Amino acid sequence: MIAFIFHYIANNPFVFLFLAISLGYPLGKISIKGINLGATAGTLLVSVLIALSAFSFYGLTIDAPGLVSDIFLMMFMYAIGMKVGPQFFSGLARGGMDFVVIGLIVVFSNFIIVFWGAKLFNLAPGYAAGIISGSYTVTAVMGVAQSAITSGAFKAPNGITLDQVSANIAAGYAISYILSSIFIILLIKYLPTLFGKDPIQAGAQAEKDFGSGQDNEALPSTAGFSNLGVLPLDVRAYRVEHEELVNQTPESLYQLYPQATVLRVVRQNKVLKAVDNPKLQLGDIIGVRGQYHQLIAESESHIGTEVDEPRARNIDIEVADLHLGHSPYIGRPIAQLSQDIGFGLYLKALFRQGHQLPILPQTQIEMGDVIRVAGSDWCVQQAASKLNCTPIVESTLTETFYLALSLLIGYICGHLSVNISGIPFALGTSAGCMLTGIIFSFLRTRNPAFGGPMSEGARSFLQDIGLSLFVAVLATSVGPKILDSFQGIVVIKIAILGLIGALIPPLLAWLYGFYIRKMNPAILAGACAGARNSTPAMKGAQEICQSDIPAIGYPVPYALTSMLVLILGYLSMVMY
Structure with a gap:
């Protein structure tokens, strides 16, 4: 039966792809003390195990269509570009310069450590790109490294095949990803304590300086985002009995009392909406919306007697x-x-x-x-x-049009190649699609007439399915050869280099922010997590600070390094 299953999978590669994703996703969600592999790493692990088992026990190779890999990688890169585009430019243009510097420190020090460390350890081609991908926990670096191989920008030296180089990329990624995923959370989480700062006190101080946080909400355009939930607000009805309110309008009262808003006016048998901004008269009954305790404690003394008037209170929200x-x-x-x-x-x-x-x-x-x-x-x-915007309702036609146009332009631009000192350099089709995604996202957010920002639900789907299918197809070629990449002490070298590349860069960024810029430790921890592209590390910082405040420092360095690490990963292949 087992032999039949493996033969069936080998003869039907799409069964392999869907099986890998369906097993990899739940595997990646298994959490041990708050640490998990993630959906993409889980899919890669399952895919490699299936491909390796089929080859080792039955001599079978799974021939997954390379076209699938190319298409979904480009879709993934487009989704990444759509995500980081607006904040990438705005983060560079205004404010947050410390966050920009932190991102630059982390991404370039990671490249220097891993690239020259691989040279020092005499690691074969492919390992450096894989370790950058794993130590940075950015699986997409494997994609751009693979595109350097397929485009011809990387030339394999004598004695090593391109398939073996791809296997080296996967091996470097697998080991360094697991280790860095664990230790980056621990590092970011306990950095404030290591430097003599109380993380809870730092979070409380930042909240005092800036304000307070909110409960978790569903992401935009995802299930449950429009649920009203329980709001700390109420609509109560009061009779206008104070002369100072006469001839005031809902708008003028809002400027005086923004915590209590007049949404409706009932005058005898007429119901007047606040949108018409009517002037109040004595005897009017007004529907006032505000915080429960403020309405109970203050409204009668400022407005008048509370009354039971459904026409003033029944307001759709x-x-x-x-x-x-x-x-x-x-x-x-x-x-x-x-x-x-x-x-x-x-x-x-x-x-x-x-x-x-x-x-x-x-x-x-x-x-x-x-x-x-x-x-x-x-x-x-x-x-x-x-705000010069509208609540966006995305249409399939609009998203399909921009997706197709972006992939077309990105593929053509990424396919172009130039020779520099005899070395062919090409942007790569995947990186080209990411850049067009950034540009399209920037243009769409500036001009809602172009469709407005992309639905987060659609964008997240493209990102997840695109990368998962890419790594599943990649595993069909590297799976049978990945054991060859673990010969000798290479595993130890990868582990050491991966950990150094994962932990030293954010530590350098922390020293800059802590000693030179005197940043709040809670916000600085979030910035270091963003520069390392590690959402779990940011959540670890929130947990230790008992505050959502670390999220303030996360987005700008995340947006900056998301693009730069892909470029550096590509260069690590063509320059090695």
């Missing part, structure tokens, strides 16, 4: 995501945003690059951010108009 493009509010703090456009709205969450940020009054909003609000439809539309 909806949840909407506002995808920010080009807007005059870009670069301004949340506090100003709330004051200017927050009429009748409750700010539920703020997202950047698919990560939820704590809502802090001093946090600057950036192009590509997603703001989740709860309020009446007309309040949402009014805020969207002021």
